[in-house]
Amino acid sequence: MKKNHHLAILRSFFILTTLFSSSFLLAQQQTITYKSQSDFWQKVQFGGGIGLSFGSGYTDISLAPSAIYNFNEYVALGLGVQYTYVKQKNYYASHLYGVSIIGLFNPIKEIQLSAELEQLRVNVDLDGSNSNSQDYWNTGLFLGAGYRSGNVTVGARYNVLNDTNNIYGTAFMPFVRVYF
Incomplete structure (x- = not known):
């Protein structure tokens, strides 16, 4: 039972970490996309x-x-x-x-x-x-x-x-x- 409980906590931690990382990476990607749109006028x-x-x-x-x-x-x-x-x-x-x-x-x-x-x-x-x-x-x-x-x-x-x-x-x- 304790082993299943630790696996559930570990699984929850992994899922939350993945979701947080994904939204963080997505935010970085949107920033890069926004920057490349303004590069046109810089040229x-x-x-x-x-x-x-x-x-x-x-x-x-x-x-x-x-x-x-x-x-x-x-x-x-x-x-x-x-x-x-x-x-x-x-x-x-x-x-x-x-x-x-x-x-x-x-x-x-x-x-x-x-x-x-x-x-x-x-x-x-x-x-x-x-x-x-x-x-x-x-x-x-x-x-x-x-x-x-x-x-x-x-x-x-x-x-x-x-x-x-x-x-x-x-x-x-x-x-x-x-x-x-």
């Missing part, structure tokens, strides 16, 4: 570009916010939007707006390689002539390289889809890229 960086240019009868204002997700220390992928207003007095006014997707590769900490696909809608209104106004899509595929220091990359990119109808004056463009 996201925001940045983009702002451009202002004024001259004799010329205005150029650009706003291009973007965000990237860092998969690891070497690879990031991101999305951006862009709006640009350009006006040459007594000649034309233009609105450009669109989206881009960018891939970044950092083979070493100081070097950043990039590929960016950009799709812009271009609206050009020639002064004094509504019949010569233009609305069209412009696609650019930029391959670039730059020197990276912290959150800033300075470099150049080349539009491999450049042609005579392109909205940019040249296929080769310098850039400064900042992500926080």
Whole structure:
């Protein structure tokens, strides 16, 4: 009888220990799951570009916010939007707006390689002539390289889809890229 009583106490102790350990382990698992959900936002960086240019009868204002997700220390992928207003007095006014997707590769900490696909809608209104106004899509595929220091990359990119109808004056463009 005492032997059965000791076995019952031992069995009860074992069951309670198992239940307590299971709930403790489950609580640890939930904490880890919660932490991994917040890791997504720790890998996201925001940045983009702002451009202002004024001259004799010329205005150029650009706003291009973007965000990237860092998969690891070497690879990031991101999305951006862009709006640009350009006006040459007594000649034309233009609105450009669109989206881009960018891939970044950092083979070493100081070097950043990039590929960016950009799709812009271009609206050009020639002064004094509504019949010569233009609305069209412009696609650019930029391959670039730059020197990276912290959150800033300075470099150049080349539009491999450049042609005579392109909205940019040249296929080769310098850039400064900042992500926080």
